[in-house]
Amino acid sequence: MTLARSLPRTSDNLLLAAAGEGTRAQLRGVVKEYGAHRVLHGVDLDVAPGEFVCLLGPSGCGKTTALRVLAGLEHATEGAVYLGGQDVSRVPTNKRDIGMVFQSYSLFPHLRVLDNTAFGLRRRGVRPGEARRRAGDALDLVGLGHLADRYAHQLSGGQQQRVALARALVTEPRVLLLDEPLSALDAKVRVQLRDEIRRIQLRLGTTTVFVTHDQEEALAVSDRIAVMNAGRIAQVGTPEDLYLRPATAEVAAFIGLSSLVPGLLASGVATVWGQALPVPSPVGDGPVDVFLRPENLRFVAAADPGIGAVVHESTFLGSFRRTVVRTDDGHLVRLQHAASERLEYGDIVRIAVTPAPVVVRARIVEDDEDDLEPDGV
Incomplete structure (x- = not known):
């Protein structure tokens, strides 16, 4: 879905005036092998016209390879790439009508900013005057029209x-x-x-695929996120879906902060410190690791249900605090709470779990110092 139509456009910028609805981009059953090493294992991805999709995952998960296959910089060993419903698997990169931005800026040091911007147009045979006018529009769009005559070395990294x-x-x-x-x-x-x-993507309605390993970045800008793990897409969904309803333990561990605590699963309900927690995607009944979000843990009075704990550290983060405690059964967990609740190392507290849905996995370790390992935003 695109919001481009509902946003104002200015008729004096040709780039905005030509803004369209975007093009559907698809990977279908894409396998990529380098010799005997398989990097992508049958990846399927459907990006709607005008949609902003992030490929998110740790280093080595295959997200950049998937992007390069979509761009035509790599050819799929198996599967196909479609743009606008047409199979472009064997179409070269320069014929796919795509734009690419890499980590490295790759600006020509001997060209001014305006000429760097117009380079692709000149290569396409656009007349110099038209190319400079369109390049000026593009620079205005990113807020750099006033720097058109500078060279790359005169700009900051962000510029x-x-x-x-x-x-x-x-x-x-x-x-x-x-x-x-x-x-x-x-x-x-x-x-x-x-x-x-x-902001620019919304104004133009351009179909966009954004590769990142930064969870906060993906959550902030995406219409949908495709979480990749070991060359496969583990889950595709909105930021809210992935954070609140992760399909697997791997997704729960990668998206956002979680603490792992032991629980007992029976009939789709996990019990943690006496609190029953619904499990939308249960594994087999028995001992499980339960992923608890910091905002779903709270401090309670000494007489309330819950578990005792000792404060290990408390960090002020502006509008809230994040505190790490060790529970009486030996597990480190994080809580997110009001900044006004000041706690010190060694304080004795009691905590409880909000009865929100949780993700679990079959328990694979006993009490472990690494209960806080799943990490993210």
Whole structure:
């Protein structure tokens, strides 16, 4: 689904005036092998026209390879790539009408910003005057029209990446592909530019596939997220679906913060510290590891149901605090709570679980110092 039609456009910017609905992009049963090593195992992905989809996963999971197959920079060993309903599996990259932005800016040092932006148009035979006008529109779109006459070395990293984005957009591609475009930037600039990319994508309605290993980044900008693990897509869904209703323990561990605690599963209900928790996708009955989100744990009075604990650390994070405690049964868990609740190392507390749905996995370890290992936002 695209929101492009509902957003205002300015008629004086040709790029915005030509904004369309985007093009459907699909991977169907894509397998990619390098010799005897299989990187992608039958990947299926359907990106709707105008949709912003993130490929999210740890390093080595195959997300960049999937993007490169979609771009035509790699050919699938098996399967097919479709753009706009047409099989483009054997169509070269320069004939697929896509725009690409990489982690490295790859700007030409001897060209000014305007000429860097217009380069793709000139290669397509667009007349110089028209190319410069369209390049100026693209630079205005990313907020850099006033820097058109500078060289790359005169720009900050964030500005250079904006130029790379303008260069990808100026040809009005059917699909925009971004491969870890923000990972080389500092935290503040990264947040600003990710929001800028999303704003521009919504205005243009361009179908966009964005590769990242940063969960917060994916949750912030995506219409949907495809979580990849070991060359397969583990789950595709909205950010809310993945966070609140992860389909597997692997997705629960990768999206957001979780603490692992032991529980007992019976008939689709896990019991943790005396609290019954619904399990939408139960495994077999018996001992399980239960994934608990920090916001689903709370401090309670000494006489209330729950479990005793000792505070290990408490971190102030502006509008809230995140506190780590060790429970009486020996497990480290995180809680997220009001910033006004100040706690110190060694404080004796009592905690309880909110009866929200949880994800579980068959218990594979006994009490372990690494209960906090599943990590994310």
